[in-house]
Amino acid sequence: MASIPADYALYLALVLFLIGLFGVLLRRNVIFVLMSLEVMMNACGLAFVSAGAAWGVADGQIMFMLILALAAAEVAVALGLVLQLQKRFRTLDIDSASELRG
Amino acid sequence: MYLFLFAVAGAVSIASTILAVTRLNASHALVYLIVSLLAVAAVFFLLGAPFAAALEIVIYAGAIVVLFLFVVMMLNLGQGSVERERRWLRPGMWIGPSILSGALFITLFVVIYQETGTEFMSKAVGPGEVGERMFSAYILAVELAGILLLAALVGAYHLGRRYMTDRREEN
Structure with a gap:
């Protein structure tokens, strides 16, 4: 444990976060967009845990748990919205749900 | 030794996440996502956070991905969905996201690189300590x-x- 520099864990979190961001920008299927969001949240959790481990305190893991609760809540509501999208528009294309013209 | 294990787990998590984000078939992508989450759990163990690692496996890989799997099965996506994904993922669409996330990568990499290196403390933070702090502060x-x-x-x-x-x- 002592031999891993804190930078490396942060680099890993950075790369994972950017892969998630890449997925959100690239994909149009709403299920893949949600998966990419999960990847991004997981990377944030990794950054918190590694920061907590760098100082040897429990706070990082507590933050990770709160992120976990947030991710679970988000995915429950978002998958309900996916079912509604499929029912109303007969597609998973996230661009089809643009009736607000935002 | 720890650094080697960290490198392996990190490489596995990056590779499987890239595969998960770029798959055409949703169920294949979910399996790669599970591999990625398990690799991150291994990283948590190596960082001395065993409770976070257990929660990563139980809640992320266990509950959240299974929820995704239920919805994918409910929507009953068949062979047609793979074809449709191929239509949606044209090669030209890769350019914009790649440039944007590449620029962000360079920025954040420089920010982290300029920090002086911090070594991790060698003590693991166990579940008891986490629980005490969580239900007090x-x-x-x-x-x-x-x-x-x-x-x-x-x-x-x-x-x-x-x-x-x-x-x-x-x-």
């Missing part, structure tokens, strides 16, 4: 997380219930 955050989960429960029930009743009427 962070008790308000725990209560708020409970309220958030209740709101999500009500919201998911509301959205999902209408889906189920409408589907019954169609049959």
Whole structure:
């Protein structure tokens, strides 16, 4: 444990976060967009845990748990919205749900 | 030795996440996502956070991905969906996201690189310590997380219930 520099864990979190961001920008299927969001949240959790481990305190893991609760809540509501999208528009294309013209 | 294990787990997590984000078939992508989450759990173990690692496996790989899997099965995506994904993922679409996330990568890499290197403390933070701190200093955050989960429960029930009743009427 002592031999891993804190930078490396942060680099890993950075790369994972950017892969998630890449997925959100690239994909149009709403299920893949949600998966990419999960990847991004997981990377944030990794950054918190590694920061907590760098100082040897429990706070990082507590933050990770709160992120976990947030991710679970988000995915429950978002998958309900996916079912509604499929029912109303007969597609998973996230661009089809643009009736607000935002 | 720890650094080598960290490198292996990190490489596995990066590779499987890239594969998960770029798959055409949703169920294949979910399997790669599970591999990625397990690799991150291994990283948590190596960083001396065993409780976070256990939660990563139980809740992320166990509960959240299974929820995705249920929805993918409910939507009944067949062979047609792979073809449709291929249409949606044209090669030209890769350029914009690649440039944007590449620029962000360079920025953040430089920020982290300029920090002086911190070594991890060698002691692992076990579940007992986490629990004590969580239910003393962070008790308000725990209560708020409970309220958030209740709101999500009500919201998911509301959205999902209408889906189920409408589907019954169609049959």
